Amino acid sequence: MKYIKTISLAVLFLGVSQMNAQKKATDTQKKETAKQKQVDNPTKCSNIKDGTFLRVNYPKNLWYMTVKDNVQTEYYNDGKDHIKSSIVFVDDCNYKLIVLEKTEEANLIKIGDVFSNKVVATQDNYIKIQSKIDNDQFDLVLIKAKTK
Structure with missing residues (x-):
């Protein structure tokens, strides 16, 4: 029973860390997209x-x-x-x-x-x-x- 609790806790931490990693990757992609320069308006x-x-x-x-x-x-x-x-x-x-x-x-x-x-x-x-x-x-x- 103790092993099941330990494994469950490990899986929970692993899931939370994976969610944080995905959130950081998404935030980084949003920042990079925002940094990309827009086309000139009006066109030169x-x-x-x-x-x-x-x-x-x-x-x-x-x-x-x-x-x-x-x-x-x-x-x-x-x-x-x-x-x-x-x-x-x-x-x-x-x-x-x-x-x-x-x-x-x-x-x-x-x-x-x-x-x-x-x-x-x-x-x-x-x-x-x-x-x-x-x-x-x-x-x-x-x-x-x-x-x-």
Whole structure:
């Protein structure tokens, strides 16, 4: 009988300690969620108008982009190839890209192609863009490289 009481007491303490551990984990998750920065409100669409941009999880030698004086140039293949487009802003957050030149013949993008882009969200130096051409749509997350 003494063993049953001891085991019951041990199980009770184990259950209480497990509940405390779960509560601490939940509290930690809540604090971490609260620390995560919210998206900019309003969206800072002007961030796309000038600078050097990288794609999230892409090394710079694979792809990067510059925007200056309403010209967007995307570099890839270690900067050996590029696609240059003219930027026409429809409003602060919407713009069209008109492809002016490209260096790689095998690339499916053609001179004269028009992309409709929209800045849908920003957060610090991150920019989420929705891009459409014909019936295709895709989302890009870019990070604006810091200037020295």
